Amino acid sequence: MPKIPTAKQDSASTSGPMGSAGHPNVLKRNQACHQCRRRKLVGLSFLPGSAGAQEAPKNRYEKLENRINELEAMLKDQSSPGASKSSQSSLSPPPAHSPTLQAYSGATISTPPSAFHSPNLGVPQTYQPSSVNVNFTGLSASPKSFISSVENHPELVAIPTAASEVQSAAASFLSPGLGYDVFWPGWPRDLPSPGLVRHLVEAFFGFHPHAGRLFHVSTFVSALNLPPTHPNFPSRALLHAICAVGSLYTMAVFPTPPPDKSMAAGRSEGAGIRGESFNHSPLPDEIFGNRYKQKDHIDSFAEKHAKLARQTAEEQLWAGKKLIECVQALLIITWWYWCNARYAFMTIAQAIRASIPLGLNVSSPFFPISDSLRAPSLIPPPGDVVDDEVRRNTFWLLYAMERMGGCSNGWAQSLDDQDVSQLLPMKGLNFDLGALWSGSERQHALGNDILLLHPEDQVDSFSLYVKGSILLSRVKAYNLRFRAKRFTGDPACAYASSYAEVWEKDSDEARDGAADPRRTSGFIEIDHIASMFRQSFPHQLRNPIRDGSVDSHLYTACLMPHLCSWLRVRFQILEASRGVLDLIYAIRSTSFDVTLLDFFCAFCWFMAGRVLVRFWQAAQEANSDEQTLTLRAEVEYIIAALAKLGERVPLAHRYFLMLNEVSAKTCGVNPL
Numbered sequence: 184m185p186k187i188p189t190a191k192q193d194s195a196s197t198s199g200p201m202g203s204a205g206h207p208n209v210l211k212r213n214q215a216c217h218q219c220r221r222r223k224l225v226g227l228s229f230l231p232g233s234a235g236a237q238e239a240p241k242n243r244y245e246k247l248e249n250r251i252n253e254l255e256a257m258l259k260d261q262s263s264p265g266a267s268k269s270s271q272s273s274l275s276p277p278p279a280h281s282p283t284l285q286a287y288s289g290a291t292i293s294t295p296p297s298a299f300h301s302p303n304l305g306v307p308q309t310y311q312p313s314s315v316n317v318n319f320t321g322l323s324a325s326p327k328s329f330i331s332s333v334e335n336h337p338e339l340v341a342i343p344t345a346a347s348e349v350q351s352a353a354a355s356f357l358s359p360g361l362g363y364d365v366f367w368p369g370w371p372r373d374l375p376s377p378g379l380v381r382h383l384v385e386a387f388f389g390f391h392p393h394a395g396r397l398f399h400v401s402t403f404v405s406a407l408n409l410p411p412t413h414p415n416f417p418s419r420a421l422l423h424a425i426c427a428v429g430s431l432y433t434m435a436v437f438p439t440p441p442p443d444k445s446m447a448a449g450r451s452e453g454a455g456i457r458g459e460s461f462n463h464s465p466l467p468d469e470i471f472g473n474r475y476k477q478k479d480h481i482d483s484f485a486e487k488h489a490k491l492a493r494q495t496a497e498e499q500l501w502a503g504k505k506l507i508e509c510v511q512a513l514l515i516i517t518w519w520y521w522c523n524a525r526y527a528f529m530t531i532a533q534a535i536r537a538s539i540p541l542g543l544n545v546s547s548p549f550f551p552i553s554d555s556l557r558a559p560s561l562i563p564p565p566g567d568v569v570d571d572e573v574r575r576n577t578f579w580l581l582y583a584m585e586r587m588g589g590c591s592n593g594w595a596q597s598l599d600d601q602d603v604s605q606l607l608p609m610k611g612l613n614f615d616l617g618a619l620w621s622g623s624e625r626q627h628a629l630g631n632d633i634l635l636l637h638p639e640d641q642v643d644s645f646s647l648y649v650k651g652s653i654l655l656s657r658v659k660a661y662n663l664r665f666r667a668k669r670f671t672g673d674p675a676c677a678y679a680s681s682y683a684e685v686w687e688k689d690s691d692e693a694r695d696g697a698a699d700p701r702r703t704s705g706f707i708e709i710d711h712i713a714s715m716f717r718q719s720f721p722h723q724l725r726n727p728i729r730d731g732s733v734d735s736h737l738y739t740a741c742l743m744p745h746l747c748s749w750l751r752v753r754f755q756i757l758e759a760s761r762g763v764l765d766l767i768y769a770i771r772s773t774s775f776d777v778t779l780l781d782f783f784c785a786f787c788w789f790m791a792g793r794v795l796v797r798f799w800q801a802a803q804e805a806n807s808d809e810q811t812l813t814l815r816a817e818v819e820y821i822i823a824a825l826a827k828l829g830e831r832v833p834l835a836h837r838y839f840l841m842l843n844e845v846s847a848k849t850c851g852v853n854p855l
């Protein structure tokens with residue numbers, strides 16, 4: 184039975200085709216019904232700059248048209264040659280008297296390299312970032328000269344000049360109201376704006392000594408230029424970590440307060456851990472510093488992103504996503520913790536243990552003899568030479584970080600040297616070019632001669648840096664395990680009378696010969712390697728300072744054998760301390776910004792100063808005025824060097840305070 188048509192159906196059926204001009208309900212093209220117009224007007228009333236529902240529709244339309252015209256004019260000005268001049272006049276520089284920014288009063292923000300811009304990200308065609316070469320290693324000699332223009336970043340606000348402005352400035356960086364949801368679809372909301380991220384990436388690659396080895400620069404930039412939803416876009420954990428470390432080298436974000444100020448504020452006034460009074464937080468003695476934070480403590484920009492990086496890395500590790508990048512993120516977080524005198528032992532341990540299931544610590548053919556123990560790697564084989572070398576460099580930087588950080592404590596390492604069979608890194612030039620290895624047989628960690636033999640086609644400053652960390656590891660392992668190995672009858676730790684004369688000719692110490700570790704074959708071997716390590720460097724790599732330029736990796740490698748002297752034998756520590764002092768003299772005689780050195784240098788400088796304080800005290804007790812004056816001058820020079828390094832590296836600032844305190848307590852003189 185046919186259905187009875189409704190009135191609406193009847194009218195539609197009798198009106199002819201849709202859109203015929205004869206029907207009264209059919210609208211012309213580009214017209215809207217009254218109900219649709221009413222909805223649009225209600226929505227427009229909530230837009231910024233709208234006058235509200237009480238305003239006449241005509242005024243609202245005019246205001247919106249004016250707003251659109253203003254935005255179009257701003258976009259045209261942005262792309263015009265004179266845009267930078269006009270916008271520069273609208274920004275007020277921070278006052279020179281600002282205590283926090285006084286050292287950077289002449290600096291501005293660098294523009295992201297043009298390679299960071301990608302049309303695939305939905306950026307308007309009128310947006311044209313200024314052209315900058317993507318040669319990060321040659322940006323400038325110091326972050327103080329990290330100069331371009333803040334005004335080329337519309338998402339960067341004026342630099343805060345007072346502590347009260349920090350929170351609002353940080354909020355503006357992360358505010359979704361900046362409009363990057365329109366221009367950058369899919370951009371993670373917990374990351375800063377794309378322009379700020381690229382600026383921090385540029386700072387990270389331009390100034391951090393290890394950035395160019397942890398990543399292949401052009402490959403990373405290509406990945407960053409992909410849409411945020413692309414599977415090869417860098418991990419959020421990685422970008423958060425880079426934001427934290429990159430903030431050390433720029434004024435774009437407010438710096439993290441020094442630990443002695445931020446941590447001490449959270450305790451009861453005048454009371455330390457044991458009830459003593461204090462002027463700064465004794466973080467070297469307290470690894471649980473967060474317990475003293477105030478309840479209303481607001482994390483700095485870097486603290487916020489360090490926490491987000493660790494949280495995101497752990498989530499992605501559990502989910503099995505971007506595993507290599509998660510390990511890299513944990514390493515970068517450790518660098519930030521270490522730089523800021525924070526507790527980093529657990530973070531680097533997590534990172535290096537996570538690298539083992541990924542197979543980063545081994546290379547063929549060093550596999551177990553049992554097929555049942557040949558656990559496959561959790562990640563597929565590397566796709567190309569660059570991927571393979573990035574994995575290898577990642578492991579060695581993890582290894583070096585843990586070994587250097589472990590020099591300040593007596594705790595066991597997270598990975599035994601006997602479980603490391605990875606090849607040593609290739610030269611940096613080959614890595615940058617992504618070239619296949621075509622030289623002689625590559626050295627690996629299990630080689631007996633790797634610390635004193637350096638093939639010309641394989642060695643550079645970074646490989647010497649890695650070898651120095653291996654030397655530190657061997658010295659510490661012998662120190663920690665000597666008594667246990669001697670108990671089990673290890674020949675390398677057993678007393679041998681044939682080695683007695685090696686030390687008796689140089690020392691008058693009366694010790695039980697059978698209990699003296701220096702009369703063992705294992706100790707003699709380590710001592711020989713440590714004393715010959717720097718002398719074995721190729722001739723062109725023996726001096727880390729040439730023509731005023733400093734190789735940070737080589738400089739750190741030259742410090743490492745001196746530190747081994749403090750760890751292994753007593754009567755050479757004065758010579759080792761003055762060897763470190765010579766390296767401090769050398770680098771401070773140049774215009775190089777010492778704040779760009781590896782953070783491990785701060786620890787080496789502090790150790791040298793602490794040893795010299797002990798000899799200074801002995802000279803005072805012996806009434807040797809000449810030695811007292813000499814040693815005091817040496818200690819004061821190291822304190823001044825640590826103070827300079829501490830301008831950007833809070834860890835060095837901590838060592839500066841500690842060495843000054845040790846000098847005052849031991850010798851009765853406060854060098855400050």
